């Protein structure tokens with residue numbers, strides 16, 4: 001996901017890329033990238049600085065925090081990256097301060113920018129701490145370990161699932 005800065009039009013340039021899922025090495029037991037990563041975006045030049053904004057789409061397979069079953073988690077996130085050239089620390093920086101806080105800051109070298117690392121970060125950051133296969137996932141029985149979405153057990157259960165988590169998930173669904 002490398003772009004040569006010389007080849008970016010002065011007035012900005014739209015792009016669309018599809019990068020293979022293997023490229024990102026997201027392959028842990030509870031989180032695997034299952035689809036190639038599509039990005040539609042735009043590059044803008046401001047002197048030596050490059051702004052990249054776009055929409056990232058892909059899909060992960062993650063493990064439910066409650067019942068430990070794997071499920072598909074679609075990712076659709078906004079990519080906002082601000083690239084600045086690498087400078088010696090001695091040199092006075094003359095970079096324009098960006099006020100937008102939601103831009104990820106990256107440094108580039110040798111007249112080319114690489115989106116791989118910010119894209120990987122964005123994919124991983126899109127995952128919530130609590131990942132539920134469905135918002136009312138019943139989880140595992142704390143006593144016998146059975147998956148309560150699939151079966152019932154005769155254990156004595158007194159605490160229902162935490163309603164606060166369900167509220168958070170609802171809020172998240174609305175923001176999508």
Ligand SMILES: [Zn+2]
Nearest residue numbers: 064067133137
């Ligand atoms: Zn679950």
Ligand SMILES: [Zn+2]
Nearest residue numbers: 141144153155
């Ligand atoms: Zn049980």
